[in-house]
Each structure stands twice: as structure tokens, then as C-alpha cells.
Amino acid sequence: MQHVTVNGIRVDDTFAEAFGMRATALTITAHSEAWARQAALTMTGFGTSVIGCGAETSIDRMLSSDETPDGRPGVRVLLFAVSTAELQKQLQNRVGQCVLTSPGSACFAGLEGEETLKLGNALRFFGDGWQISKRFGDKRYWRVPVMDGEFVCEATTGLTKKAVGGGNLILMGASTQTTLAAAEAAVAAINAVPDAIMPFPGGIARSGSKVGSKYKGASASTNDAYCPTLKGVGNTALDADIASVLEIVIDGLTTEAVANAMRAGLAAALALGPERGALRVGAGNYGGKLGPHHYHLKDLLP
Amino acid sequence: MSALVFTLRDTPAQRLDLAPLVPQRLAGMSEGDIAKIELQTTRERVCAGDVFRIALGDAGSIVFEGGSERLDRVGCGMTDGEIQVKGDAGVQAARLMRGGKLTINGNAGPWAASGMKGGTLEITGNAGDRLGGPLAGETSGMRGGIVVVRGNAGARTADRLRRGMIIVEGKAGAHAGSRMIAGTLIVRGRAGSLPGYLMARGTLVLAGGGDVLSPTFADCGVHDFEANALMAAYIKPYSPALADVLRRPWRRLAGDMAVTGKGEIFYPPE
Numbered sequence: 001m002q003h004v005t006v007n008g009i010r011v012d013d014t015f016a017e018a019f020g021m022r023a024t025a026l027t028i029t030a031h032s033e034a035w036a037r038q039a040a041l042t043m044t045g046f047g048t049s050v051i052g053c054g055a056e057t058s059i060d061r062m063l064s065s066d067e068t069p070d071g072r073p074g075v076r077v078l079l080f081a082v083s084t085a086e087l088q089k090q091l092q093n094r095v096g097q098c099v100l101t102s103p104g105s106a107c108f109a110g111l112e113g114e115e116t117l118k119l120g121n122a123l124r125f126f127g128d129g130w131q132i133s134k135r136f137g138d139k140r141y142w143r144v145p146v147m148d149g150e151f152v153c154e155a156t157t158g159l160t161k162k163a164v165g166g167g168n169l170i171l172m173g174a175s176t177q178t179t180l181a182a183a184e185a186a187v188a189a190i191n192a193v194p195d196a197i198m199p200f201p202g203g204i205a206r207s208g209s210k211v212g213s214k215y216k217g218a219s220a221s222t223n224d225a226y227c228p229t230l231k232g233v234g235n236t237a238l239d240a241d242i243a244s245v246l247e248i249v250i251d252g253l254t255t256e257a258v259a260n261a262m263r264a265g266l267a268a269a270l271a272l273g274p275e276r277g278a279l280r281v282g283a284g285n286y287g288g289k290l291g292p293h294h295y296h297l298k299d300l301l302p
Numbered sequence: 303m304s305a306l307v308f309t310l311r312d313t314p315a316q317r318l319d320l321a322p323l324v325p326q327r328l329a330g331m332s333e334g335d336i337a338k339i340e341l342q343t344t345r346e347r348v349c350a351g352d353v354f355r356i357a358l359g360d361a362g363s364i365v366f367e368g369g370s371e372r373l374d375r376v377g378c379g380m381t382d383g384e385i386q387v388k389g390d391a392g393v394q395a396a397r398l399m400r401g402g403k404l405t406i407n408g409n410a411g412p413w414a415a416s417g418m419k420g421g422t423l424e425i426t427g428n429a430g431d432r433l434g435g436p437l438a439g440e441t442s443g444m445r446g447g448i449v450v451v452r453g454n455a456g457a458r459t460a461d462r463l464r465r466g467m468i469i470v471e472g473k474a475g476a477h478a479g480s481r482m483i484a485g486t487l488i489v490r491g492r493a494g495s496l497p498g499y500l501m502a503r504g505t506l507v508l509a510g511g512g513d514v515l516s517p518t519f520a521d522c523g524v525h526d527f528e529a530n531a532l533m534a535a536y537i538k539p540y541s542p543a544l545a546d547v548l549r550r551p552w553r554r555l556a557g558d559m560a561v562t563g564k565g566e567i568f569y570p571p572e
Contacts, residue, residue, distance in 0.1 A: 070531040106528055132566075134486070134505070134529060135465060136536035143529050152528045 001237070001282070004298065007270050010280040011297050016168045016262065017285035018293040021056075022087045023163030023253055024117055025110030027063060028099055029074035034174045037062070040075040041101035043094045047079075048199045049249075051220055052211075055090035056080040056165060056251050058197035060110075069108045070152065076110050078197045080165050080251045084117075087159070092122045095153075100126065100144070104119075106152040111253070113158025120153035160253055164293050167196075167250035169265050170208065170226065170282040172242045179244040180204075182269045182277030186248055189268035196252040196261035206249040208284065223284075241279055245260035255293055262295050267302040306336075306361050308354035310368030310389070311556050317343045317392060318353060320366075321375040322331040325383030325402065328361040343374070369408050377404035380421065393430070394437075396423040412456065413437065418466065418563065419446045422540075428453035431475065434468050435461035442483055444468070449541045457494065463504060476513075479506040484567060486533065487504050490544050501565035508569055509547050514571075519557035524571040526551050 020027040028043070030036040040059050047057035056079075063074035079094070081087035099107050101125060107119065119233050120142035124131040127144040133155075134141050140155040169186060173179030187203035190196060198204070213221035225237040226245045238245070248265055252258035262283075269278055283297055305329065318341040328336060336358075337351025350564065354366075354512045362383035366373070369389020376395045377385045382402045387395075394416055401421040406414075412430035415423050416437060424452040429451045434444035435458055443462040459474035461470050463485040470478075470487070476494035479487045482504035489497075489507065495514035498506050532547045538545040552568035 069535065070528055071535070072528075072531075130564075132503075132505075132534070132564075133484070136467070136532055139532075141532060142527060143527075149525060150528060152532070 003280070004301075006301060008274040009270050009278055011266075011270070011301065012280065012282040013298060014283050014290070015219045015285055015294045015296040016166070016283035017288060017291040018164045018166035018168075018255075018258060018295065019291045020161070020293070021082060021163040021165040021251065022084050023078060023111075023160050023251070024087060024091060024113075024157050025060065025253065026073050026077045026079070026095070026099075026111045026119075026157060027068055028077060029063075029070055029106045029108070030102065031074040031104040033062065033073040035104055036073050036075045036103065039099045039105045040077050042102060043098035044077055044199075044294055045098070047094075047203070048205075050080070050082050050165070054081065054086060055094070056197075056199040057090075057094070058203075060195065060197055061191075062133040067159045069154075070106055072106070078110075078195070078251065078253065080163055080199075084159065084161075088117050088122075091119065091157075095119065096123050096126070100146070100151050100153075103148055108154045109156035109157035111160060113160055115159040115161070116156035118155075118160050119157045120155045123153055126151075160285075162255075163251065163253050164169050164255045164258045165251040166291060167252065167293075167295055168249045169250075169262060169269070170245060170284055171269055171278040172226075172238065172245050172280040172282065173250070173278045174241055174243055176244045178273045178275075178277055179246050182272055183248060185268040185272050185277065186265035189264040190248070190250065190261045192260040193257065193264050195254060195257035196250055198248055198250055198261075200247075200249055203248060205247045205249055208245070211286065214296065218288050224247040237282075239280065247284065258293070259295055259300065263300040263302075266297065266300050270302060303360040304357075305360040305363040305365045305386075307357040307365045307367055310354060310355070310366065310370065311352075313370055314348070314353055314372045315375050316346060316348065317372045318348065319343050319375050320373050321378035321397075323350065323364065324377060324380040324385070325362045325364060327358065328364070331361070333358040356533060369406070371409070371411055372512075374411070376406070377402075380404065387409050391429070395425075396421070396449075400425065409453070412512050415447070415449045415468070418444045418449070421447045423447070423449045424540075425449075425451045425453070428472070429455040429459070429470075431456035431458055433459045433470075434459050434463055434466075444485065448537075448540060454491070455489075459489075460485070460506075461551070463487060469537060471541060471544060473510070478508075478512075479504065479565075479567075482506065488537070488544060488548075490547065498558055498565060498567050500556075500561050502562045503564045504566075506565070506567045507548070507552075508567060509544070511570055515555070515567075516558060516560075518560040519555040519567060520559060520563070522554040522556050524551050524553045527554075527568075530568075
């Protein structure tokens with residue numbers, strides 16, 4: 001693989017290949033930041049990959065009380081899926097099971113859009129006839145009586161069809177510790193980028209996948225070319241000095257958000273240097289024929 | 303560009319229908335054409351030029367210098383722009399209003415905001431009976447927009463209100479919120495007897511309490527309502543003091559149980 005060296009780290013001359021997705025955003029509030037975060041964490045659980053979870057979802061950022069509609073601490077959550085119908089289903093199920101149930105929670109649109117998804121309009125039926133609709137200006141809310149008071153929920157939230165899923169960075173290092181340090185630095189930097197999330201645990205995936213499998217029925221399987229323990233037997237993409245590989249997958253509401261996130265993550269990983277962080281940074285693609293969005297690492301260098 | 307100004311020459315000899323004098327109908331008209339618009343409500347013909355001195359200006363910003371309780375249907379059906387009445391207005395101000403802002407720097411007669419669908423009506427003085435209410439034969443009253451009365455409102459305020467918000471910073475007469483279908487009425491002062499009479503749905507906030515409460519409202523206890531923070535944020539630009547009042551616990555009275563009982567009165571806890 002051709003590369004350039006930045007701060008002692010090899011950066012592959014390659015690109016991340018990403019796909020168009022449907023996405024929405026929510027603002028979840030509660031009496032305290034801790035309970036707002038808890039509701040968001042519960043809702044975004046089991047939301048790492050559309051391959052098995054139906055949606056990719058995570059916290060975008062924490063919101064102060066002056067940024068939320070009801071003046072309480074909040075969290076902004078992003079939710080991505082492959083179709084509008086699946087996104088609607090995931091939204092309804094996740095908010096219904098995880099946010100509605102969380103003490104003191106309320107849920108509002110986190111995105112303005114010409115097209116909308118049902119939020120309170122779907123969940124109001126939990127009120128069994130006792131739900132109350134209130135319209136203030138151009139916004140409509142539902143008040144659903146629950147055992148600790150009322151669950152307040154905006155009627156709809158915005159939908160974007162310009163979202164992008166699958167931006168990525170592949171961090172390769174000499175040890176598990178240094179590779180993880182590079183990935184953590186990249187995650188911390190990307191967390192500051194608005195409108196982008198990293199849906200895997202702590203933002204990091206250790207089991208990057210390739211399309212297809214030798215087994216029938218499995219749509220994805222381990223990315224053996226990047227498994228360090230298979231360096232001697234397979235068609236490896238790794239160099240002799242690489243002993244650990246971690247991937248950061250990025251979904252964004254816009255292609256700019258994904259590019260900004262990759263740029264921030266790449267800069268943070270490179271700044272750490274090869275002694276404490278990664279020796280090499282790459283990106284995953286499928287030859288450029290499947291996904292319409294290509295993010296070349298050389299264009300994202302600091 | 304300065305406003306289009308109608309200066310009242312004298313107290314009108316008959317009630318006048320000012321419905322034609324709204325921004326969307328006056329746009330592009332000459333002073334002469336405007337002066338010929340008929341406003342009479344009797345057989346005696348009265349034109350705008352007979353009643354007002356007209357100073358041509360931006361039709362999107364109309365000012366009536368001087369008011370009278372005989373100036374009926376001010377801002378009727380207006381869709382955008384602004385109208386300011388420097389004085390009193392007669393019946394049905396903002397009737398069927400759909401957008402824009404109407405300000406009455408004085409008192410308004412009965413049926414102000416009747417059938418209103420959008421926009422903003424501000425009355426700095428008092429409003430007459432049946433603010434936002436339907437005319438005879440109509441099934442619903444105000445259907446959208448926001449009304450702010452800085453003074454008092456008469457009887458049956460928000461009668462058959464279907465959507466939108468009415469804020470009364472003073473007192474309200476008897477049967478405030480009667481037959482409400484939905485929407486919100488907030489009264490800062492004291493309300494007259496039997497508030498919420500036969501209301502089906504909707505929210506009636508009585509910050510100053512009421513004279514005689516109907517026994518057909520069920521006490522649901524005192525609670526903090528998170529939705530009131532949204533309501534407070536919405537009304538803050540219109541009535542900052544009242545917005546602050548909303549952010550406290552309220553006693554919820556569900557009713558009117560004489561009908562569906564899906565409405566509510568927020569009442570002071572003590």
C-alpha cells in the first residue's frame with residue numbers, strides 16, 4: 001500500500017467508502033443530566049450496526065438546559081437506518097421502550113426536516129385515551145399520563161435522506177495498548193464534531209467485517225486481511241510490525257459531518273505519534289463501486 | 303416606507319364595517335380608490351374617505367389614528383402585515399384573521415378573535431364578551447393564533463375555543479372557557495363563576511383562581527407539569543410575567559365531567 005508519513009505514522013493512500021442512509025435526531029431531557037444520559041444510553045443500546053441491530057445510533061452530544069425546549073438538561077441522539085420504514089420502526093420501538101419508560105424523561109425533535117417521522121404521534125396511544133395534545137405555535141406536543149407524572153413528547157421529528165453511514169478509520173499499531181490509545185484519542189476528537197456519531201462500543205470496533213462469508217446465511221464475516229493473528233496464512237493487508245487493529249466507524253447527518261469527523265479523528269491519532277499510538281492509519285472500502293461517498297485520507301490530513 | 307394612516311375625522315354616525323381595510327386588500331390601491339371603499343352598515347352610504355383622512359403609505363402597515371366602539375370588524379380576515387388601532391374597536395375585531403398582527407390600543411367589543419385561525423391579536427385595554435367565541439350557528443370558535451388581552455375580558459371568554467391560545471392578563475368574566483373543544487386559555491387575574499363550564503377538552507389556567515367552581519370538576523392533586531415549561535417558553539414573548547407564573551406546581555382539576563371530562567383547569571395549589 002502506498003502511503004505518506006506524517007509525524008512518524010504511515011497514512012495509507014486509500015479512502016473510506018460510505019453509503020447513503022436515512023437519519024433523524026432526538027433531544028431527550030430529564031430532571032438531571034444523569035437521567036437524560038441514562039435514557040439516551042438505554043435507547044442507543046444494541047445500535048451498533050444495521051447488519052444486526054436495525055439501526056445505528058448513539059449520543060451526539062450533551063445539551064445544557066438552555067439548549068433544550070423544556071429548559072432541563074438533555075442529550076442529543078442520532079439514529080440511522082437503511083430505509084425510512086425501518087427508521088420509523090426503530091424510532092418508535094426504541095423511544096417507546098427506553099425513553100418513555102425512563103423516569104422524568106421527555107422527548108423532542110432534534111432535527112428540522114421537510115419530511116417527518118412520527119414520534120409522539122405514534123407513542124400517544126400508550127395514553128389509552130387520556131393523552132392530551134397541545135400545540136404551541138407550529139409545534140405540537142403530546143402529554144401522556146404515566147406513573148411519575150406525564151411523558152411529554154413532540155408529535156414528530158425531522159427526517160433527512162442525505163445522511164451518510166460508514167465513514168471509517170482503521171488504526172494499526174504495534175500493541176493492543178498503543179492501538180487502543182490511538183483509537184481513544186480519535187474518538188475523543190470526533191466526539192466534539194457535531195452531527196456525527198460512532199455507533200460501536202465507546203466508538204470503537206475491534207471486529208471489522210468484510211462482505212460475505214464462506215457460510216451460507218452470513219452476510220458479513222471477519223475482515224481476515226486485517227486480523228494480526230492470520231498474518232502468516234491469509235491474504236493479509238498488515239505489515240510485519242502491526243500486532244493490533246481497531247476501526248472507528250462514523251455516521252453523519254451530512255457528508256460534511258462525516259468528513260469533519262474523519263479529519264478530526266485522523267488529526268488526533270497522528271498527533272499522538274507512533275510511540276504512544278498507531279504506526280499506520282488506513283480506511284475501509286469495497287473498491288469504490290458500492291458506496292457513493294469516498295473520503296480519501298490524503299484529503300483529510302491535518 | 304411609512305404606514306398607511308387612517309385618521310378618524312369624527313365619531314361615526316353609524317356602526318362601520320372595516321373589514322375591507324386590511325393589508326391584502328389595500329395593497330397597490332391609490333388613495334382615491336381607498337377613499338371610495340364603502341364601510342356602511344345601514345342604508346346610508348359611507349365611504350372610507352368620508353370617515354378618515356387617508357395618508358397613503360405601506361399597505362402592509364396600517365394605522366387607525368383614533369378609535370371608536372363603532373368601528374366593527376377591524377382586521378377581519380387579514381392574512382399578513384400589521385394593523386394598529388390607536389383607540390377602541392367595535393365588535394368582531396380580528397374576526398377570521400389568518401395571519402399578521404393586529405394591535406388595539408384600547409378596548410375591543412364582543413366577539414374579538416371570533417373564528418380566528420392564525421396571527422396575533424393584542425388588546426391593551428379590555429375585551430368584551432365571548433372573546434374568541436363563535437357567532438350564532440357556528441360550531442367552533444377560535445381555531446388558531448394567539449390573543450393577548452392586557453386588561454380584563456368579558457363573559458364566556460374562549461367559548462368553544464378549538465385551537466390556539468388566549469392570554470388574559472387581567473380578570474375574566476363568568477364561564478371562562480365555556481364549551482372549550484381544545485386549545486388554551488390563561489387568565490392571570492380572577493375568573494368569574496363557573497369557569498370551564500361544559501368544556502370537553504383543552505387547558506384553562508386560572509392563576510388568580512375563580513369565583514365559583516363547578517362541582518363537575520375532579521381534583522387530581524397538585525403536580526409539576528413539564529409541559530408547562532413549553533407553554534411558558536411559547537408565551538414569554540407575549541406575556542413575560544405570566545410565563546414566570548406558569549413555572550410552578552398546579553392543582554389539576556379534570557372536567558367538565560358533565561360532558562367528556564377530558565379538559566383541565568390548572569388552579570392555584572393553595
